[in-house]
Amino acid sequence: MLVKDNLPSIQAxxxxxxxxxxxxxxxxxxxRALPVSYPEKIYxxxxxxxxxxxxxxxxxxxxxxxxxxxxxxxxxxxxACALEMIHTMSLIHDDLPAxxxxxxxxxxxxxxxxxxxxxxxxxxxxxMIYAFEYIARATEEVPADRxxxxxxxxxxASGAAGLVGGQVVDLEYEGKSDVPLSTLNYIHTHKTGxxxxxxxxxxxxxxxxxxxxxxxxxxxxxxxxxxxxxxxxILDITSTQEELGKTAGKDQQxxxxxxxxxxxxxxxxxxxxxxxxEAKAQLEPFGERAIPLMAITDFITTRSN
Amino acid sequence: MLVKDNLPSIQAxxxxxxxxxxxxxxxxxxxRALPVSYPEKIYxxxxxxxxxxxxxxxxxxxxxxxxxxxxxxxxxxxxACALEMIHTMSLIHDDLPAxxxxxxxxxxxxxxxxxxxxxxxxxxxxxMIYAFEYIARATEEVPADRxxxxxxxxxxASGAAGLVGGQVVDLEYEGKSDVPLSTLNYIHTHKTGxxxxxxxxxxxxxxxxxxxxxxxxxxxxxxxxxxxxxxxxILDITSTQEELGKTAGKDQQxxxxxxxxxxxxxxxxxxxxxxxxEAKAQLEPFGERAIPLMAITDFITTRSN
Numbered sequence: 001m002l003v004k005d006n007l008p009s010i011q012a013x014x015x016x017x018x019x020x021x022x023x024x025x026x027x028x029x030x031x032r033a034l035p036v037s038y039p040e041k042i043y044x045x046x047x048x049x050x051x052x053x054x055x056x057x058x059x060x061x062x063x064x065x066x067x068x069x070x071x072x073x074x075x076x077x078x079x080a081c082a083l084e085m086i087h088t089m090s091l092i093h094d095d096l097p098a099x100x101x102x103x104x105x106x107x108x109x110x111x112x113x114x115x116x117x118x119x120x121x122x123x124x125x126x127x128m129i130y131a132f133e134y135i136a137r138a139t140e141e142v143p144a145d146r147x148x149x150x151x152x153x154x155x156x157a158s159g160a161a162g163l164v165g166g167q168v169v170d171l172e173y174e175g176k177s178d179v180p181l182s183t184l185n186y187i188h189t190h191k192t193g194x195x196x197x198x199x200x201x202x203x204x205x206x207x208x209x210x211x212x213x214x215x216x217x218x219x220x221x222x223x224x225x226x227x228x229x230x231x232x233x234i235l236d237i238t239s240t241q242e243e244l245g246k247t248a249g250k251d252q253q254x255x256x257x258x259x260x261x262x263x264x265x266x267x268x269x270x271x272x273x274x275x276x277x278e279a280k281a282q283l284e285p286f287g288e289r290a291i292p293l294m295a296i297t298d299f300i301t302t303r304s305n
Numbered sequence: 306m307l308v309k310d311n312l313p314s315i316q317a318x319x320x321x322x323x324x325x326x327x328x329x330x331x332x333x334x335x336x337r338a339l340p341v342s343y344p345e346k347i348y349x350x351x352x353x354x355x356x357x358x359x360x361x362x363x364x365x366x367x368x369x370x371x372x373x374x375x376x377x378x379x380x381x382x383x384x385a386c387a388l389e390m391i392h393t394m395s396l397i398h399d400d401l402p403a404x405x406x407x408x409x410x411x412x413x414x415x416x417x418x419x420x421x422x423x424x425x426x427x428x429x430x431x432x433m434i435y436a437f438e439y440i441a442r443a444t445e446e447v448p449a450d451r452x453x454x455x456x457x458x459x460x461x462a463s464g465a466a467g468l469v470g471g472q473v474v475d476l477e478y479e480g481k482s483d484v485p486l487s488t489l490n491y492i493h494t495h496k497t498g499x500x501x502x503x504x505x506x507x508x509x510x511x512x513x514x515x516x517x518x519x520x521x522x523x524x525x526x527x528x529x530x531x532x533x534x535x536x537x538x539i540l541d542i543t544s545t546q547e548e549l550g551k552t553a554g555k556d557q558q559x560x561x562x563x564x565x566x567x568x569x570x571x572x573x574x575x576x577x578x579x580x581x582x583e584a585k586a587q588l589e590p591f592g593e594r595a596i597p598l599m600a601i602t603d604f605i606t607t608r609s610n
Contacts, residue, residue, distance in 0.1 A: 042465045042473040093430060098403075098422035117403035118476055121426065125398060125433065126465040132437040133460030136453045144449035148441045151456065155438030160347045160431040168347045171423055 015295040019055075022063060025073070026056040026080060033081045033134055045115040045123035046130075050088045052106040057296075058083045058196065062203040064292050065217060071207025078138035079150055079206060082131035083199050086158050089127040090195075092120055094167065128158075142206050150202045157198035166191025179257035185226075192232075193225030200224075216282045220293075223279035227272040228300055233258035234268055276301045320600040324365065330378070331364040331385060332356070338386045338439055350420040350428035351435075355393045357411040362601075363388045363501065367508040369597045370522060376512025383443035384455055384511060387436035388504050391463050394432040395500075397425055399472065433463075447511050455507045462503035471496025484562035490531075497537075498530030505529075521587045525598075528584035532577040533605060538563035539573055581606045 030050055036043040059080035066076035095102040095110040097117060102110050112120035132151060139147050156162055170187045173179045200221035204214055237260055260268045280297055283290040335355055341348040364385035371381035400407040400415040402422060407415050417425035437456060444452050461467055475492045478484045505526035509519055542565055565573045585602055588595040 037466070039465075039470050039473045039477070041477070042470060046465065089430075093426055096423075096426065098426060118401075119473065121398055121401065121403060122469050122472055125394075125429070126469045128430065128433055129460050129464035129469065133457055133464060136456040136460065144453050147453055148449050151441040152438055155434050155441065159434035159438060160344075160351065161342070164427050164431045164434070165344050165347060167427055168344045168424065172344070172346070 013291050013295060015292075015299060018292055018295070019060065019299070022060045023056045025077075026059040026063075026084065027051070029077050029081050030084060033078075033138070034130065041115070041119060042122060042126055045111060045119050046126050048108075048114060049092050049105070049111050049123065050085060050127060052108055054084070054106055056084060057300075058087050058199045060296065061196070061199040061221070061293075064296065065200045065203030066207045067203075068286055068289050068293060069204040069207040069209035069213060069217075071203070072141070074140065075142050075206045076203050079135050079154070079202050080199075082135045083154065083195070083202070085127045085131040085134070086154065086163075087195060089124040089131070090158075090163055090167075092124040092127070096120060099167075099171070139206070143208075146205060146208065150205050153202050153205065154195075154198045157194040162190055162194035162198075163192075166194070173257070175255055177255060177257060181262060184257060184259070184262070188226060188229040189222070192229045193222060196225040196228065197221040213286075216285065220279045220282040223275040223282075224297060224300065227275040227279070230259045230268050230272040230275075231301065233260050234265055234272075237265065272301060318596050318600060320597075320604060323597055323600070324360075324604070327365045327368060328361045330382075331361040331368075331389065334382050334386050335389060338383075338443070339435065346420070346424060347427060347431055350416060350424050351431050353413075353419060354397050354410070354416050354428065355390060355432060357413055359389070359411055361389060362605075363392050363504045365601065366501070366504040366526070366598075369601065370505045370508030371512045372508075373591055373594050373598060374509040374512040374514035374518060374522075376508070377446070379445065380447050380511045381508050384440050384459070384507050385504075387440045388459065388500070388507070390432045390436040390439070391459065391468075392500060394429040394436070395463075395468055395472075397429040397432070401425060404472075404476070444511070448513075451510060451513065455510050458507055458510065459500075459503045462499040467495055467499035467503075468497075471499070478562070480560055482560060482562060486567060489562060489564070489567070493531060493534040494527070497534045498527060501530040501533065502526040518591075521590065525584045525587040528580040528587075529602060529605065532580040532584070535564045535573050535577040535580075536606065538565050539570055539577075542570065577606060 034043065034047055034050060036047065062080040062083055063073055063076050067073065091105055092111045094100050095105055096112055103113055104110060110120075111123055115123065132155070135147065135151055135154070139150075158164065160168075166187050166189070169183065170191055173183060173187070197218055200217050201214055204217050209217070236258070259271070263271060276297055280294060283293055283297075339348065339352055339355060341352065367385040367388055368378055368381050372378065396410055397416045399405050400410055401417055408418055409415060415425075416428055420428065437460070440452065440456055440459070444455075463469065465473075471492050471494070474488065475496055478488060478492070502523055505522050506519055509522050514522070541563070564576065568576060581602055585599060588598055588602075591598075
């Protein structure tokens with residue numbers, strides 16, 4: 001059962017408890033969304049990566065945005081789960097030997113290390129397909145035309161015009177030291193930013209949010225997405241493998257151009273901070289309903305792993 | 306522009322002209338559906354395989370089924386295109402070195418041979434995601450709840466419960482000579498049959514076809530799907546690479562268990578013939594409207610490549 005929509009007051013709000021509760025709800029919903037059946041191996045491979053420990057920030061953004069704009073957790077939960085499936089799929093395929101060739105992810109061996117390359121490719125495919133099936137089939141109490149608009153939004157953010165396009169340009173510039181800032185921006189606004197933006201916007205779309213507020217939330221999420229990536233780049237340099245739960249220092253080893261490699265670490269932190277301040281300004285008109293998203297936003301700029 | 310819905314009489318019907326016209330409509334619609342934009346490489350890779358010469362039988366089934374049940378070509382065209390995108394995606398990923406490691410497909414070098422393994426993986430991902438986006442975004446004159454039901458139907462047929470599941474079991478039994486007939490049936494009803502069934506059923510769903518007729522069409526398509534696979538297995542043995550447009554004799558080289566390897570070629574032909582007769586019996590209640598599907602059905606059992 002989902003907990004009842006229960007918006008907090010400033011005094012009562014405890015982010016750690018909120019994130020813990022939401023993560024538990026999402027983990028349980030993901031577990032229910034994808035039961036094992038024949039052929040077991042593919043479901044196990046899909047579940048191995050999907051249910052691996054993660055902060056579930058994308059689903060939490062989607063749920064928070066739906067509540068912020070007057071919707072319920074129930075309306076957004078299938079879409080929230082689908083967003084985590086798509087994110088997981090992109091990680092599985094990104095880690096493949098033909099791509100980034102990564103051995104560790106979320107503190108565990110990568111999917112192809114456990115199940116083999118062929119099953120890992122198919123597990124990614126299966127998760128991607130199931131994401132759209134699950135939104136279409138499991139979303140309740142939302143008019144069908146809104147659900148179609150959400151599918152369009154999320155697919156655009158995930159495909160060649162979004163995440164996949166970002167990965168292509170990222171691969172193209174791999175190992176090159178002369179990546180222009182505009183290209184680096186393109187890579188991140190597409191590879192990471194587009195899906196994150198769609199988490200926030202899709203939650204509000206499900207709630208029937210008017211276009212002007214959708215635009216505010218889109219701007220909020222774009223800023224957060226870029227800040228999130230800058231901080232990720234910083235952490236790749238400053239963290240250990242144990243802290244990150246994935247191979248640390250990969251970017252430097254691969255001589256990858258990152259925001260810190262252009263700006264240095266301190267200026268990168270400043271840039272991330274400015275983006276976050278501008279993002280929060282977009283939330284102000286929503287008043288007390290925005291408390292959870294405000295707090296999550298602060299959390300992102302101070303996380304250490 | 307699409308041609309006007311114009312159902313043929315028995316006397317006037319010319320299958321060759323019909324297939325040529327429909328293929329031309331589908332080819333033009335696919336070309337329009339996926340224009341090139343930045344980053345060009347991924348769109349070119351997606352279009353390379355999507356627009357490669359093909360009979361377009363899956364889209365044609367979808368269009369024919371929609372017309373059979375009272376719908377229009379316009380209602381079904383986005384879904385018809387999406388089905389070809391999903392089919393193409395499954396071929397691109399199936400041909401990868403980690404999977405079947407095939408060098409030729411549809412008479413041309415496979416996607417990874419031209420664009421590299423990493424881009425081929427992403428081109429498949431991009432096509433799969435775009436398929437669902439395109440159904441959701443481009444379908445017109447169909448109520449939104451029907452479109453959602455079609456997305457659910459096609460995703461189920463494509464994912465771990467369908468095509469992807471069939472590929473997993475196929476990989477599991479690769480090189481084994483003791484594949485039970487029930488497993489061989491599972492592989493083909495899922496790897497090939499499920500998507501084909503969804504082409505016929507989705508076309509009728511878009512037209513608002515009642516459940517009893519959907520069940521008839523589903524049964525028709527399941528029989529055709531299995532017949533199609535048996536004939537494919539036969540052709541792999543009896544055709545040359547030039548005729549097939551892909552590497553011939555792969556199954557025998559890989560010591561793959563196929564219907565002809567269990568039944569022999571003559572009995573396989575008999576089985577395919579029986580399946581087709583049973584399929585056609587399902588179409589009889591539709592009367593003259595079923596003429597195109599009847600003719601396509603005959604065509605399938607007599608094709609030589």
